Amino acid sequence: MAVALVTGASGGIGTELCDILAAHGYDLVLVARSEAKLRALSERLEGTYGITAPIFPVDLAEPGVADTLHDALAEQGISVDVLANNAGFGDHGAFLDSDWPRQEEMVKLNILALMRLAYLFGNDMRRRGAGRILNVASVAAFTAGPYMPVYFASKAFVLSFSQALGEELRGSGVTVTALCPGTTATGFWGAAGMDAGNVFSLMGAQSPRAVAELGFAGLMAGKPVVVHSLPAKLANVAARLVPRRVSTWICGQVLKRRG
Numbered sequence: 001m002a003v004a005l006v007t008g009a010s011g012g013i014g015t016e017l018c019d020i021l022a023a024h025g026y027d028l029v030l031v032a033r034s035e036a037k038l039r040a041l042s043e044r045l046e047g048t049y050g051i052t053a054p055i056f057p058v059d060l061a062e063p064g065v066a067d068t069l070h071d072a073l074a075e076q077g078i079s080v081d082v083l084a085n086n087a088g089f090g091d092h093g094a095f096l097d098s099d100w101p102r103q104e105e106m107v108k109l110n111i112l113a114l115m116r117l118a119y120l121f122g123n124d125m126r127r128r129g130a131g132r133i134l135n136v137a138s139v140a141a142f143t144a145g146p147y148m149p150v151y152f153a154s155k156a157f158v159l160s161f162s163q164a165l166g167e168e169l170r171g172s173g174v175t176v177t178a179l180c181p182g183t184t185a186t187g188f189w190g191a192a193g194m195d196a197g198n199v200f201s202l203m204g205a206q207s208p209r210a211v212a213e214l215g216f217a218g219l220m221a222g223k224p225v226v227v228h229s230l231p232a233k234l235a236n237v238a239a240r241l242v243p244r245r246v247s248t249w250i251c252g253q254v255l256k257r258r259g
């Protein structure tokens with residue numbers, strides 16, 4: 001049976017991705033920090049779909065953890081056919097007033113861990129001549145984001161990196177898909193220090209299930225980029241039409257008020 005590794009499996013879009021992958025017959029490897037949530041998810045998925053879903057309760061922002069995970073799977077003879085790099089978080093507030101360790105952790109998780117997992121499992125996939133990588137970017141990848149500057153920049157990185165890697169791997173049997181969700185109703189906003197109700201009333205919110213379904217479909221089709229929701233698609237088009245300083249200003253005005 002094919003195996004899918006999902007990071008950030010313990011909640012939100014990640015849990016929905018796990019359900020969809022399991023329903024399509026994938027065995028899973030569940031990665032996030034919350035051991036109890038992973039254990040409960042594993043039991044539910046194994047019971048419902050008759051798959052195996054071992055858990056790896058680890059902090060991917062810690063140095064060397066991606067390598068440890070890769071080594072542990074190799075030792076157990078598990079090869080990963082689908083890598084879903086979904087774990088990520090944001091932090092709301094002006095950069096110079098922000099908590100430095102949190103900004104650093106964001107870069108380590110949203111960028112470095114994603115890169116390292118793509119490197120390790122991507123090499124395995126290329127050797128086998130088959131594999132699929134899903135990197136969760138965001139509508140935030142389309143513009144600079146005052147009051148969430150590191151998060152927006154990290155997602156711009158994910159989108160750019162994914163498109164470039166996908167192009168390098170063209171014809172290799174390995175595909176790379178960047179998923180760009182718009183505002184989605186998950187724990188993301190609370191974790192970023194924002195009032196989710198405020199955000200959703202201004203921008204609306206998609207269900208994580210719908211986002212995961214689009215991501216799965218794009219992944220299976222080998223699409224380089226999939227953008228979820230009409231507002232996110234409009235933001236993508238608008239960001240190309242207006243000067244970047246204008247999109248940056250508008251984004252700043254919105255995010256300034258969403259504390």
Ligand SMILES: NC(=O)c1ccc[n+]([C@@H]2O[C@H](COP(=O)([O-])OP(=O)(O)OC[C@H]3O[C@@H](n4cnc5c(N)ncnc54)[C@H](OP(=O)(O)O)[C@@H]3O)[C@@H](O)[C@H]2O)c1
Binds near residue numbers: 009011032184189
């Ligand atoms: N929600 C939105 O509006 C939205 C929009 C665009 C893009 N996205 C992106 O979608 C992805 C999933 O987010 P979500 O909306 O589903 O938010 P979420 O519900 O907060 O889920 C985030 C997941 O990442 C895991 N995680 C966080 N820090 C981690 C770490 N250091 N090591 C390992 N796992 C870690 C969390 O689990 P633990 O806490 O158990 O570790 C959780 O499973 C993120 O990359 C986010 O940037 C979200």
